[in-house]
Amino acid sequence: MTAAFTDPEGFYHSISNVRLDENFTLASVRLSPSKKSPIAMNHYTTIGMPISGDTVDEMSQCVKTILADRKNLMVVSVPEINDEDCYYLVYPSRSGGQLWGPVHRRSHFGGFVPHFEGKSRVRICVLSKSGDPFVTDDGTTFEEVLEGRFLGVWDEDGMVLDILKSEGQIELHKMAVMSKSGEGAIFSGYGFMDRSSNACFLAFDFECPNFGFFGVHTPTPVAAMVQLSGFAREVQTFDSLEEYKSSKSKDEIKFASQFFGTESFNDGMESGLNRNGTFALIVGHVLESELRSNELTGQPFYWALVQTAGGMEIDVVMHPTLLEGFGIKPPQVGGVLLCYCWLSGLLLSVSSD
Template identity: 25%
Template sequence: MPSHFSTIGIPVTSEQDFIDIGQRAARLAERHKVQNGAYYCWQDESGAALWLQLDENDQLIGINPHFHGQALFQVAILTPIKRPHDSPLDGAIRGWANGTAAAPDSGDFPFVFDLPNLALHPELHYPAQVTIRLAAFAHELTLYESAAAFAKRPDPRLQLAAQAFIPTGLFTENDEPPAAQAVFTGTISAWAQKQNGLTGQPFYWFAVETLGGSIDVVADPTLVPQEPVVGGHLEGSFWLTGTLL
């Protein structure tokens, strides 16, 4: 399975690669001071982004890949989520797609998304209705050239509709915290092969309409064996990362 870094054109295969890419990005990044440290955000014209985390001693403690797209998603946020191995600057939120602050659990579905910059929003209160830019990093991906091809797929996953969203990250065992993962299907309204400005490596971007709204999907080229088609469909499993407007 591709890594979240290779999904936006940044091949990382070793700890040294991780350090090198962090140093290169930091020289071009914008600094954001927060409690417990600072974020350094690098972003290029393709939308690929890295959020570097530095502690109060300016030591690198983490790097989160991200994609800054244009898709807007309405969410009622319910609670922040902390996981045992999170750094102080990691963040995740449980919410409902298209829920409201007055009735947050009355939306289309519950889900969890990670945030690369949650510490920039100490004023957040819960529940609240917010708009986010939501990106989905493909773990697995299948493309279909038309609705007819999607309907005739030989092994339809869970018999999903053409626009469906299953928040698989909520289904955990042994009281583990929920993950920012989902399986969904959707219609491709636009796509492009993009190039990461830091590495020169390609990756794919899709604008996808699915249950609940629009999502920017990005994928490692190894997951895209044929040319996508506008108006076609996709199906896959994804990591979800978002930023608040």
């Protein structure tokens, strides 16, 4: 079972089949294949977390060091699972960077996944969920599912949930929505249009570090509030809206200064969720920006609160090395940020209303 994350290029590391003893001591670890990136970063180091390395020993040593840090390591129970032996090990920092590690039956540790806890609050309608059951080396599968992802639609006014309640279901189609002002595309991906209002809605999926907080028997669709973060893999910054608009040639694909595009369903229309689709291309206005330091390691990273299409706000984090690699300046308040990022959403609440 892969507990962290991978991508088609093998750019990021992933820990699988990790075991803990009763004292939270690492018993075994195996690293999935990866190749060295020209940029020395991963989703962990993007937020200054101490998980890096190119070998099994290097990665396992990082995890051992974290598990030994009892001062900062927290045990978080799962309210929707009636089993005190299933919980999350959370390694938080004051900078907002976090690691979430699911533990099954007190000894089976799923490895750490990263998240950044920021200021965004995104109301969505959850269309479906896809969990990753924990499977041991001997083939035993645990019923408690603590890892997974959601497919949702931004639903600030509750329209999507109302539409689904009245129509029963919707069919998603590939779509692109252009701005009425002619500034370019606003949405691109798979979504649907409400015939009565002509409103368009884009679906996107995201990894959820506290997936177990979503009730096992909670029906979908359902309204939820998430704190959504994007871990930048490619990025461009512009000091002003005017600079962004003037940077595009006539031959380039034109995105509005507030654009949200998703890769969801590229390979997974049948199952409803694409395992490699938790990525998005975002263009947005920078509302806040800050160079932060993760006090656990002393490593810096940049954070920006970005307002994208429709007014949706997303926290975006980026490694300084990434900015250096693209030869660009840090995001500036009042400017525009364009990035291709991995999406992680922390579940804050679920409501059927």
